[in-house]
Amino acid sequence: MKNNRRNFIRNSALALAGAGIAGSGVQAQNQKKTAGKKIERNPIGVSSYSFWQFNGPKENAPIEDCIEKAAQMGFDGIEFLLVQMQSEENSYLQKLKRQAFHAGLDIMGFSTHQGYVFPEKEKRQSEVEKTIHQIELAYKLGIPTMRLNTGRWGTSGNFDELMDNKGIEPVLEGHTEDEGFKWVIDAIEQCIPTAEKCGVVLGLENHWGLGRTAEGVLRxxxxxxxxxxxxxxxxxxxxxxxxxxxxMMAPKTFLIQAKTYFGGGKWYTLDIDYPRVAEIFKKVNYRGYVSVEFEGEEDPMTAVPKSLEMIRDAFTREV
Structure with missing residues (x-):
């Protein structure tokens, strides 16, 4: 009986060893096939805005649902739109952070709204204080970068009119663009110490107003x-x-937001050549996140996964 048991163990060990050798051979062949090839890709996130787009009340697309959808679709991270959040209480922020970590997602961006293009110093100071508060929220959420806007002159009747005019609006009567730039620069400068203290990089976006052009953003x-x-x-x-x-902006870019328009855009549709975009950022060795912002009329549950596939393909390269 003991001999039979010894023989069984010995024969099993030999069989396993043989299988291991055979497996090693297959593995070596696979390694040989991919020898000399290295794949690089940027991590891809998605803005919670992609699931809402201001279509109805924000309760229609709670951040908690956006986290789960982003994880199921295979994103690497998620960008929060502040106005979409249900609360700014610390307990709520920590709940979101815990949920995202458990879902395997980085909270990699924070899109906020503010504007500094006001002649009244008190209004500008109020926006500075709001921005500092937003930076502190990003810190509590563990978010490394936060989107900033310059703000607009406010001479357009509404956003639809602004879009009809391709983002161009007249300067407020009695003032100049140079004044506007000074207001914005002075305001953002006041936010820099808090950004540094919290470790949150502010990312000024080309988002209409004085940031409508790359020249304006870079100024x-x-x-x-x-x-x-x-x-x-x-x-x-x-x-x-x-x-x-x-x-022009690529060398100073800290986050890319990639718009997609499946089903036709809400305000306009752009035909964006994403392999060309990826090449622009590859030239400056951009290795950070690309955040999908779906802004089309198709159902996000079908359009956002298609957006992920398109952006991931564009920002994956063999080196």
């Missing part, structure tokens, strides 16, 4: 000249010279 970023103020490059917010302007 502000270069004037402040701080590592805590960089750029959020939105691929869908240039309605002319889009690749030229993205190339």
């Amino acid at each position: 502000i970023v270069n004037a402040i000249d701080s590592p805590w103020l960089q750029i959020t490059s939105d691929t869908g917010n240039f309605l002319e010279r889009q690749y030229e302007q993205l190339e």
Whole structure:
């Protein structure tokens, strides 16, 4: 009986060893096939805005649901739109952070709204205080970068009118663009110490107003000249010279927001050549996140996965 048991163990061990040798041979063959090839890709996130787009009350697309959908679709991270959140209480923020970590997602961006293009110093100071509060929220959530806006002159009747005019609006009567840039620069400078203390990089976005062009964004970023103020490059917010302007901003880009328009855009549709966009950012060795912002009429549950596939393909390369 003991001999039979010894023989069984010995024969099993030999069989396993043989299987291991055979497996090693297959593995070696596979390694040989891929020898000399290395795949690099940018991590891909998704904005919670993609599941809402201001279509109805924000309760229609709670952040908690956006986290679960993003994880199920295979994203690497998620970007929170502040106005979409249900609360700013710390207990709520920590709940979201815990949920995202458990879902395997980085909370990799924070899109906020503010504006500094006001002649009244009190209004500008109020926006500075709001921005500082938003930076502190990002810190509590563990988010490394936060989107900033310059703000607009407010001379358009509404956002639809602004879009009809391709983002161009008249300067407020009695003032100049130079004044506007000074207001924005002075305001953002006041936010830099808090950004540095919290470790949150501010990303000024090409988001209408004085940031409608790459020249406008860079005028502000270069004037402040701080590592805590960089750029959020939105691929869908240039309605002319889009690749030229993205190339201008690429060296200072800290986050890319990639617009997609399946089903036709809500305000307009752009035909964006994403392999070309990826090449622009590859030239400056951009290795950070690309955040999908779906802004089309198709159901997000079908359009957002298609967006992920398109953006991931564009930002994956063999080196």
